[in-house]
Amino acid sequence: MARPTPLPLRRHDEGPVPDAGMLPVLPALRELLPGGLRRGTVVAVGGWGLLCLAVVAGASAAGAWCAAVGLPQLGVAAAAEAGLDPGRLLLVPDAGVRWPQVVASLLDGCELVLLRPPGRPSAQVRARLAATLRRCGGVLVAAGGWEGAQARLLVAGQEWAGIGAGHGRLRARRVQVVADGRGVAARSRTRWLWLPGPDGSVGSADRLTTPAPGMRETG
């Protein structure tokens, strides 16, 4: 299994490195996304949630800029706890009908774009954004379906800890995440994660190391 390539150390005012093939991910996600986020690809996450933020947090902590489009509800505090650097975050809460152009413009400057498309993106839009991605070497993380995504992540099950009937509070959540995709990532993998852990960070919470049968993606 390829080790994730860390971003080379850079001066703060230098541009992103276009030819480093991978963007790093959090240690807890390394087995789900082997090698990290491949530049120029789309990662589809089943729905909006902390998992989307966790996917981009590793690269953001390593110095990449991240833009969030169409997500007025993004909880910045949760993002910061997951490891994302709020100082390198741009928010475009409402991109309107021209969201493909907005995403393409942002991909020119930011290495990561978190997107919740307003509807089902057409094949033409997807092809155009794929071309932009290949040119800029960014990564598009789509919350919701995205046909042809190189990697897909899905929350298959969750359980909260720390809260009871009238006592305690939400402390941590164990989440079962299923990953599959194309190419080397084609085999479906399942991992348990703390998403979030007791301090808001994302950690590994593996109980089952072998893929559970019948845990194929359903969406």
Add this chain to the structure above:
Amino acid sequence: MTAGEGLPERVLAIWCPGWPDAGRETGTAGNDAGPGGGAAPGAGQRAHRAPEFGQVVSVVEGFCPRVEVLRPGACAIGVRGPARYFGGEAALAAKIIDAVADGGIACRVGIADGLFAACLAARHARGARPPPTVPPVPPAHPGAATLVAPGRARAFLAPFPVSVLNSPGDADLAGLLPRLGIRTLGEFASLPAADVVNRFGAPGVIAHRLARGLDPRPLAPRPPPADLSVSVEFDPPARQAEPVVFAAKALAGRMHDGLAAGGLACVRVRVQAVWEDGREITRLWRHDGLLSALAVAERVRWQLADGPPAQPGPPPVPAPPAASKPAAVQVPAPREAGGRAADGYPGGITLLRLAPDQLVRDQGRQLGLWGDAVVTDRVARAAVRVQAMLGHDAVTRPVLAGGRSPDEQVTLVPYGGGHDRMLPPGGPGRAGEPWPGRIPPPSPATVYPAPLPARITDGSGATVAVSGRGVVSAPPARMSADGAPWLAVTAWAGPWPVTERWWHPHTARRRARFQLVTEDGAAWLVAVQAGRWLIEARYD
């Protein structure tokens, strides 16, 4: 008014409500973010886009060629000449309102001594909250104009609260003065100037002069030491906006270098674009030493988006009328008949000139030693391009602030314009300070910009209530979020009562918060306020 203090020039300010930025002059935008305003500033509606304001500017240019664009939504002209020509200030104001209204845009006009008073007069011309006492002169035009007689600016300004001084340079002053018991501009203006200098320093002097109805700084008329304007010619003429904007960025860089070499900053920058048939468009943009080269280029893009003036004064004349150098060859525009081409301009642009206007000494700006995330050029370019598409407020950067609920812990600040540099670290409340009663981590990933209404009932179907002493009527059993199907509550915690800003009648709130887990595995942060249940956030 003391002798020796010359009255400022008479200024006519035009303010169009509904533009993204139009509220900033009087600091209302800053105030909204005041005590725990939370994420509110990011949620402004965008009725118009910045480039459309060019339409208004073109109309005003018909009255006075030197229009200063303060920001999209507000512009100003010197009133002395046009008022004499159009038969008085009231007549001029009425004519401008009518002319702008012909374009389908409502505007308000204020005329007063100095830009500050004129802007306030325009904003309070109609509809807006009037100052507590009557204005010195009743509005001359029934529509939307306020005229402040010469020399009466100080009296006009006196009833306004000091928060209107809230411009980037003296943001803390507007917060400090009320705490010292100084609530209106009149009270502030009555302080001796020498004491204001001693206590508040340079920003205080500027604010004090504004409050007294004077120009922010004494007039220091001196000729610019050298011609600092820069220009570029396009041969062949540029038919697309992109190369012009690209050249404008380099040009602005050169202009800034020239200014920096002289230790100067300009208050305004004059952008002149000349088309190959001799038509030209010249416009003034507010600069204040804050705009980057990129921001100047963006102003050029907005100006070009309007195209050349509709009627060329003397249409395609063989010789260029003065402005461009003789070297600029006049080529007949090939696509003139078709009007504006798809994304080009009739003819092409032969000359672009940037000239700094009103030079002042550069006071400098200090970047924070730590903690300033430096925006790279690439990111800045992308953000500005999106702002050009969607408006200034559409791109924001989050600043972690203090607060108890998740929505208060983040303040959204529009990207760029120099304001991100001015931001106090931590915004309205500091993130690091203790906030007793704040929701402990982990934080929710979904924070609803406006809380969703919800219904939460106990086992018998009655709405769950929390008494004034924090006692829950019955354990919550079922929840319905914003009309969604009912879900059984599998776990819950609370109530966590919190009483905030009880001293302030408008922002006070009293809530009891709960965390709930529903049968589908989702976890929610809900609150009950005055008997109504709200969903503040979702842990997903």
